[in-house]
Amino acid sequence: MNAIEGKFTLTVPSSTQNLALIRDFIGTLIMQTGLDENEVLKLTLAVDEACTNVIEHAYGKDNSKEVLVRTFLDNHEIRFEIEDTGLGFDPNAYQPDELERLVAERKSGGLGLRLIQTIMDEVRYEFEPGRKNSLLLIKRLRKDENREVIKN
Amino acid sequence: MNAIEGKFTLTVPSSTQNLALIRDFIGTLIMQTGLDENEVLKLTLAVDEACTNVIEHAYGKDNSKEVLVRTFLDNHEIRFEIEDTGLGFDPNAYQPDELERLVAERKSGGLGLRLIQTIMDEVRYEFEPGRKNSLLLIKRLRKDENREVIKN
Amino acid sequence: MPQPFSLQVSQQAGASLISIGGHLDAHTAPEFETAIQTAVDGGQFQVIVDCTNLSYISSAGLGVFMSFIEEVREQGGDIKICGLVPKVRQVFDLLGFPDIFDLVDDVAAAVQRFAESPTRKG
């Protein structure tokens, strides 16, 4: 069987109820890249966090909206694009708090973006408030780096 | 947990390699309607057959094209729309052969549309050759009929 | 992928035993077709297909059975299909396959059936 490649798009109603479905799809899809189980879980988690933010923050739990996740697979990288048409926000203006501080302030949130940053190799956010916001998550494939080492 | 509802759209590259992914997604999705395993399998099979036809006939195995499956869930029915932008065909002009005849003629194909017809409650095809062809597959939910009986 | 396709070929009491597992669909059917074609090309018209580990079949898989059955029967052989789990059997039923194909419980039953009834008219 050839390596899986191309663009895969999933659109579901904006409800936390559909997070499990999104994870199931993303997990099944990227398992086919040959990444190990722990990597698959972490990437799936990053997508979960991004979609959760769209559902809870961008759309304020308005179920009539849709969450869109686009996955691009090739030999070099896995790229996710999570799109929303909500208000958008400026992640550069957002400074994640330290865990100690969140604990001291009894916060239940504030961990999602940090998890995404920890897991992904590259995180970019393009926003046009009210039109289209898109969070770009990139993971470079190690096997590709190895191959290049061997090539040289 | 509330019953799952709404519109779910999946788009994947037009390759038979992705049929397993489509089935996995559709199966996971419609399992949540509470249908029994056999019903879930049959509906998943109908979608597989429709997507296989798009990949093999509409796009002649051109991997650069995309297969789109839209699923609508509500209390009354499960509706799939499988879209392609290929040449299209007129299913009314297509008369499925009997199994005996296919066997006698040593055919390996010709079973897909019959399976779809057998499984679904309603099958419609809307085609605009070269622009957009869409196969509509509808399954009415029995539990809904029961509920109406009780209501009356 | 969940449930990749698997295929093994062996010999069983003079018949060719093809054991298939996982998902038999439009993607994996060509491999199955090649296995039957190879048996037939080698003059082997007694074929047992063991589906014990088969968890899914679509029309592309059923089509492989359909396309070879006349040829092997013409040659005095048959394709005996065994080990169908209920979910897969259900798809055979939907298309009326039990009227045409010899479906038996397991490999032993298939061998037995070849002894009693080597071929069958469709």
Add this chain to the structure above:
Amino acid sequence: MPQPFSLQVSQQAGASLISIGGHLDAHTAPEFETAIQTAVDGGQFQVIVDCTNLSYISSAGLGVFMSFIEEVREQGGDIKICGLVPKVRQVFDLLGFPDIFDLVDDVAAAVQRFAESPTRKG
């Protein structure tokens, strides 16, 4: 759904034992939050969360632990977390949770830990 969320509450050696299973995410976290809130509202500040059957956790689930830990420790209690499978443990590790939370092997170890070290400073 694959892996729905499950939650049971019982008493264990004077502590409240909350056993969770399946997927703890933004959809299921409120149920978990309610269970801890109920314990705390009832004056129960010794909480054991048994994660043996938990197969997935996202930040929404971790946030529940985070939001209660100060309060129970202020009251001389703690949340002892046990039974983390490696996949779930990995997510705790990613966020540095082991520096703040008391993670132990199983319920017996959690009970033991409450006897030795009822609370812990964050």
